[in-house]
Amino acid sequence: xxKIGLKNRLGSPKMKKIMMVAVIxxxxxxxxxxxxxIFTGDTDVNFRVLNEGEVPQQIASxxxxxxxxxxxxxxxxxxxxxxxxxxxxxxxxxxxxxxIERMTLNEEDEASTLVVYAQFKDPExxxxxxxxxxxxxxxxETELSKLPDQIQLKVQYMD
Numbered sequence: 001x002x003k004i005g006l007k008n009r010l011g012s013p014k015m016k017k018i019m020m021v022a023v024i025x026x027x028x029x030x031x032x033x034x035x036x037x038i039f040t041g042d043t044d045v046n047f048r049v050l051n052e053g054e055v056p057q058q059i060a061s062x063x064x065x066x067x068x069x070x071x072x073x074x075x076x077x078x079x080x081x082x083x084x085x086x087x088x089x090x091x092x093x094x095x096x097x098x099x100i101e102r103m104t105l106n107e108e109d110e111a112s113t114l115v116v117y118a119q120f121k122d123p124e125x126x127x128x129x130x131x132x133x134x135x136x137x138x139x140x141e142t143e144l145s146k147l148p149d150q151i152q153l154k155v156q157y158m159d
Contacts, residue, residue, distance in 0.1 A: 047143070070087060120158065
C-alpha cells in the first residue's frame with residue numbers, strides 16, 4: 001500500500017475514532033494496573049540467594065534442622081539482616097528442586113505480609129535417582145530492615 005493510501009485510510013473520521021478509542025483503552029488499562037499495584041501496597045523485595053557456604057551459622061544449625069521437613073517459607077533476623085528460608089519438605093529421592101523467584105511485601109492495616117514466590121521442580125519420570133531422603137531448600141538474604149508480621153509461600157510447579 002502506498003503512503004497516500006495509508007494516509008487516506010487513517011485520515012478517515014471512522015479510523016481516527018477507532019484509533020483514539022484503542023489508545024484510550026490501552027492508557028486506561030495501564031493506569032488501572034499501575035494504580036492497583038500502588039493501592040494494594042505490594043512492593044518488590046530485593047534479595048540475593050545464598051550458596052551453602054554463605055548461610056549464617058545460626059540459620060544452618062538452628063532454623064534449617066527444625067523446619068526442613070516442612071513445605072513453607074519463613075523469615076528470621078540474624079545480625080540485623082532479614083533472611084528468608086524456603087523449604088520443600090522431606091523427599092524420598094534426589095531430583096527435587098526449589099528456586100525463589102521473587103518476593104513482595106504487602107503492608108495493609110499496619111500489618112506486613114511477605115509473599116515468597118517459588119518454583120518447584122520434580123524429577124523426571126524414569127530418571128535414575130539416589131534413594132535417600134533429601135530436603136530441598138533455598139536461603140535468601142533480603143534488604144528488609146525488620147521481620148514481616150506474616151509470610152506466605154506461593155508455589156508454581158515447573159516441568
